[in-house]
Structures are given as C-alpha cells and as structure tokens.
Amino acid sequence: AQSVTQPDIHITVSEGASLELRCNYSYGATPYLFWYVQSPGQGLQLLLKYFSGDTLVQGIKGFEAEFKRSQSSFNLRKPSVHWSDAAEYFCAVGAQGAQKLVFGQGTRLTINP
C-alpha cells in the first residue's frame, strides 16, 4: 500500500532563510508525486508535481522539489522564504492507473519576521 510520511509537523524559519520540507513515500513502482499548499481556511493549491523525466521539478511561488528514488524522497525547497509562505504543506503520492492520492500528515510552516 502507498504511504507518505512528512517527518516534521511544524517548522519555523526566519524570513529570507532557506527552506526544506521533507517527504518520504512508500510505493513499489515509480510514483506520481505532488506538493500542495494550504493557506488557513482554504482548499489545497498545487505547488508542483513529478510524473517522470527530470528529477528536479520547478513549481510556482519559487518552490522546487527533487525526486530521489534511492531515498524514496521528494523534498520541497525554497532558497529564500517570504512571510506569505506561512501555510500548511502537504506531500501526496499517486500511482499510475489508480484513482486516489495518498497524503502525508502535513507540515505547518511559520515564518519569523
């Protein structure tokens, strides 16, 4: 069965600092991988996705993620965070031919001024 683990429940970084959010997945074949962001009281917005090809994926709002098959990871990065990046971030995995996505528990990001 597919599973996703986000080891960090809550992360605090200073504005302008770099960010890395961790995501580990469990799946037998090559997965489809996603990062979503959720602002308070809102739905989820797609930041980026990986299906195949280049393992470094660029997304919206200056985010990128790297697929590392050997580590079963898909970590999200941003070189310099802005106060508006404070939100909850979800990693998700899907399988080719399957309907549903499995989500991690989420990581809440707080930005210190």
Added chain:
Amino acid sequence: DVKVTQSSRYLVKRTGEKVFLECVQDMDHENMFWYRQDPGLGLRLIYFSYDVKMKEKGDIPEGYSVSREKKERFSLILESASTNQTSMYLCASRLWGTEAFFGQGTRLTVV
C-alpha cells in the same frame, strides 16, 4: 481556469441531523473525492467516485455515504450527524494520471 466548488464554507448542524455537502466541478473529470481534514491527521479519504453512480469506500467511510447522479456533482451525506464528525471537509476532482484540484473546503460543526 479549473474550478471545484463546494456549496458551503461553514455549516453548523445539530446532532442527529441529516447533512448534505455538495461539490461541483466544471472540468469533466471522471474522478471525484471527499476528504476529511483534522489537525495532525492530514487528509483522510472518505469516499471516491470514478464514474456516474460508481463509488468506492476510502479509509474512513463509516457514518458517511455519497451520491453521484451527474458527472459534475458529488455529494457527501452524513446520515445522522455526530459531534465526532465536526471537521473540515474537502472535495477534489482529477483526471486519470493527473493532479487533483480541490474546492475551498467546508468547515462543519456538529453541536
């Protein structure tokens, strides 16, 4: 722009009431989903549907049912609401092999 619309942002219902949460998508997606979101638990799948009148249980279907009479509409039904169903409910839709698109969420409080 793609759109998934949930009928209510906030709902307050009484214990024992029958509750309907409605979701409409305008993207002609085959697959639609209902998730429940609780702090520290992430998104948990309640039910999903891959075609009109077709449905499958997710991870936490107990106390819920669904209806999909038209391709664009997917309803979540709480037959007899209980306080432990107080939560944020998220609807999503997707084509096979693509990302999911989410509605804005419905925060349900059962008193």
